[in-house]
Amino acid sequence: MSSLQEVLQKTVREGELYEKLDRGFVRCYACGHCCRIPDGQLGVCKVRYNEGGKLLVPWGYVACAQCDPIEKKPFFHAYPGALAYSFGMLGCDLHCAYCQNWVTSQALRDPSAVSPPLRATPEGLVEDAVQQGAKVVVSTYNEPLITSEWAVEVFKQARAAGLATGFVSNGNGTPQVLQYLRPWVDLYKVDLKSFDDRHYRQLGGRMQPILETIRRLHAMGFWVEIVTLIVPGFNDSEHELQRMAEFLVSVSPDIPWHVTAFHPDYKMTAPENTSSRTLQRAAQIGKAAGLRFVYAGNLPGRTGELENTYCPNCRQLLIARLGFHVLDYRLTATGSCPRCGAALPGRWAAEFQGQITDQPYLPRLQRFDRVRAGRR
Numbered sequence: 001m002s003s004l005q006e007v008l009q010k011t012v013r014e015g016e017l018y019e020k021l022d023r024g025f026v027r028c029y030a031c032g033h034c035c036r037i038p039d040g041q042l043g044v045c046k047v048r049y050n051e052g053g054k055l056l057v058p059w060g061y062v063a064c065a066q067c068d069p070i071e072k073k074p075f076f077h078a079y080p081g082a083l084a085y086s087f088g089m090l091g092c093d094l095h096c097a098y099c100q101n102w103v104t105s106q107a108l109r110d111p112s113a114v115s116p117p118l119r120a121t122p123e124g125l126v127e128d129a130v131q132q133g134a135k136v137v138v139s140t141y142n143e144p145l146i147t148s149e150w151a152v153e154v155f156k157q158a159r160a161a162g163l164a165t166g167f168v169s170n171g172n173g174t175p176q177v178l179q180y181l182r183p184w185v186d187l188y189k190v191d192l193k194s195f196d197d198r199h200y201r202q203l204g205g206r207m208q209p210i211l212e213t214i215r216r217l218h219a220m221g222f223w224v225e226i227v228t229l230i231v232p233g234f235n236d237s238e239h240e241l242q243r244m245a246e247f248l249v250s251v252s253p254d255i256p257w258h259v260t261a262f263h264p265d266y267k268m269t270a271p272e273n274t275s276s277r278t279l280q281r282a283a284q285i286g287k288a289a290g291l292r293f294v295y296a297g298n299l300p301g302r303t304g305e306l307e308n309t310y311c312p313n314c315r316q317l318l319i320a321r322l323g324f325h326v327l328d329y330r331l332t333a334t335g336s337c338p339r340c341g342a343a344l345p346g347r348w349a350a351e352f353q354g355q356i357t358d359q360p361y362l363p364r365l366q367r368f369d370r371v372r373a374g375r376r
């Protein structure tokens, strides 16, 4: 029987985010590791590899395609109530012990992560998205940066169909990959996991590329929202949360910051669930630092007003939520407060057209067959 690695190596093509170096080496720029890869070897992510001096990258499959409310990504300032057709491939450049998508992200490192790839085409995915009524197509579930070429191909079709596009990412980017994505990606969510480089190294990365990516994303005009999963004992100290919030304010006080509750997952089972009190404390730190939009996630109905959006000028309630459910929507057609006229930063539809779902569901996947070992 073929290994997953062998199966995936049947569904590749030459990448665009790399340069050829001397002696058959290549340098990949899809993520902040910038791997220098000798002929016959894999990058750190284990899905991009050098074959004969060419960088081959994942192509033509999905590990998962799911319909999610956009609030689950989470984007709170982009098309509230929209359906986000979400797809992912396999692999990640980090190896977080608490990953909630470890079945797809760690499939190449962990034999207990079983997630068989399904053959897909960009046209088929987008057709499916349109049939479900999606307004946004999102690359998520694994780290989308490492599969950027495939995401862009899907997004070209999505744009042609009038859909918006998004990345849900760890933010370990490079200037090259952001330039590559800029024409095709509207929304970009970054997981800011810590403000301590030692913590990032435990997860397999470095902090600096993530901070630089957040600055660049904002400067380049992507719509950016930041999520921090608050893990008790890992990143919930006053000092660390304050430094995160101050950094985000220095980029823009209009960036929404979602502080979300951890529950034990994958290999990190020792810390307790994050309490609502901890989320409220983190949110308070964010607001005191100057962030104008701070949200608490994963504990619906237990964090007071921290799921809602208020006008930063007159405090009028603009969007009321419970979990992923939009309860009330009062923005004007231009995305402004109806009471004082202040513009709300984000990407807004001319009108709220209701919500197709507030729960994830699987689309019909009949058109996607299992990728099997075969000739390339």
Ligand code: SF4
Pocket (backbone or CB within 6 Å): 028, 029, 030, 031, 032, 033, 034, 035, 042, 043, 044, 045, 046, 047, 048, 049, 093, 145, 146
């Ligand atoms: S995506 Fe990142 S980890 Fe993978 S080969 Fe490229 S630089 Fe290395």
